[in-house]
Amino acid sequence: MTELVVIRWLCLAVPVALTVVLWRRSPERGWEWRQTPPATAGADGNRRAGAALLGFLFAFVALGVTNQLAMSVGWWSFAPVVGSFLGVPLDLWIGWALCWGALPVLLSGRLLLWVLTCAWLDLLLMPRLDGLVQLGPHWLYGEVVALLLVLVPALLLARWTLERRRLNGRVILQLTTFTGLVLWLLPSAVMDQGDGSWSHLLDGPVWRTSLIVQLMALASVPALAAVVEFAVRGRGTPYPWDPPERLVTTGPYAYLSNPMQASVVVMLALLALGTQSWSLALATVGVVSFSRFLADPHEREQLNARQPEWRAYDREVRPWIVRRRPYQPQAELYLSETCTICTQTRALIESTGPRGLTINPAETYTVVGLRRALYVGPDGLRVSGLGAIARAFQHSGPGWAYVGWLLGLPVVRPVLQLLLDGMGGGARDLPARSP
Structure with missing residues (x-):
């Protein structure tokens, strides 16, 4: 086993092991002497796990963007090794996102302390990953950008989600996270293993690129309005571990019970057309099938158990068929x-x-x-x-x-x-x- 393989293995295994151990040892799991009552412990434990997952997802997306920027301006680059995605070793990417997104909320601690600790670890470790990471002369500029645009927002998002504070901030950062996941990372992964390319969209005729982008913007309106409705009427977010405090049946939900999924499907279909990717078109069909046959029944079961008014709403408003008139109170x-x-x-x-x-x-x-x-x-x-x-x-x-x-x-x-x-x-x- 070469030194490079060992380094890559440690970059993934250590953060994963720490994440699992810290989650198992969290107060909500009952391993500390000040135990939370069982009912509260389960809810708090789920919320902490959800906050850690959300912090990881934001860090994963933001690190992907930051690494693309760093490689384009020469701050740093990565060795062309097996298991890379978008030019970044995937094991290093995942471990990095766990350290910056999941571990802080599981360990708690002050924001400034985490920023200083992560900055110190990066300054210590980055120059020692010479076989995996090639640093440019101005890599410290990239480090500052990563700390400000990745670490700090990831810490805030996870902490706010855990404590149910700063609703507007949570909504904006969640929207950034899932937009990056669905409209950039997912299509990139599909096209990496299948056909199609971003160049077909970005380097094609200007009129076609403009048309696709404008249609996608129009398709995003129901999803954006649904997110706003969750925040304004429900005082929550679309994230399952940060849900609204009450059932939301207004706005786009007065016409369709899954406006966000519908918008995503239309936007992915437009991306498949713009990138000329049959693989992405097939993945879009898979998204519809997953939502229709797996996600929707599970969601209905959960809402039936928690929200008595859901049954009346579910009888009137369908997931994929738009009502001609709104399901709307006076x-x-x-x-x-x-x-x-x-x-x-x-x-x-x-x-x-x-x-x-x-x-x-x-x-x-x-x-x-x-x-x-x-x-x-x-x-x-x-x-x-x-x-x-x-x-x-x-x-x-x-x-x-x-x-x-x-x-x-x-x-x-x-x-x-x-x-x-x-x-x-x-x-x-x-x-x-x-x-």
Whole structure:
């Protein structure tokens, strides 16, 4: 056995062994003298394991991106050995991601301590992996980039997930993680073993690349809106170990029970077309089959056990068939009767045939200070301005609902609201009176 083989084996075996041992010795497993009550221990143990897995996945994706950047600018490169993926030895990649993503949440400890420890270990070990890693003259710049863009976010994501803090931060980092996994690493792995190439998409005619990218952006809207709905209405995320606190049946979920999977399938199909990969097309069919015959039945069983209202929802909303009308509880929209733009907006919304939406004059709203259109949901959700109009569109057919999802996205809505305000659609002072 050569020295290089031993190094690669240790780079994978040591982090894997530490991860398994530390998970088995975690307080939630009952190996410490301060034991958690059994019911709480199981839930906390699952959450810690889920946080560790999520930290690992983020680190794995982010390290892949960082290594591609490092190799392109000459910070470092890797020896062309068997078992490499995207130019990186896979065993080293996995061990690195475990050390930076999973182990910290299993060991706990302060963020700064972990950053300093990992930086010290890298400074100590990287120059000694000479047979596996070739360092460039400016490799320390790459080390700083990796610490800031990989280690710190991975630590924060795992810690926030474990402690259920910083919901917006968790959502953004999870979205980054699974976008990288599904739209970059998965297609790359499939094409590495099959046919197709990124060059067909990136180096092809500009019009074709632009068309594929734009169609993928449009296909992503239901998934992005579903993630927002989980955060806003459910106070949770799509990650199984960080779920919403309540059943979410609004937004895209009023039309389809698996909008995220549907968006992913469409985007993968477009990628298969753009990269000219029959292997990726076949993998897309596999994703649909897995979701339809394995994931969906398991999810239904779990939700039936935890959420009594799930059964009524499941009877009305299907996983792969879009409803023509939303599964939507009653909500209210307040629009001014003395504003020309508001009356025109009301006429437009009414022409779409909204379901479960009552439109009231804003002048009758009982709280003083209403200055924009207001949407009030049955769960207490209040959205004003363009966001209220976006929510109102989601009470109509799937076409208008799609417009509402797009208008309501966190980046899109503030920009369009600013433009609308500049064109005379800004806040207005309205007299409020008691009913």
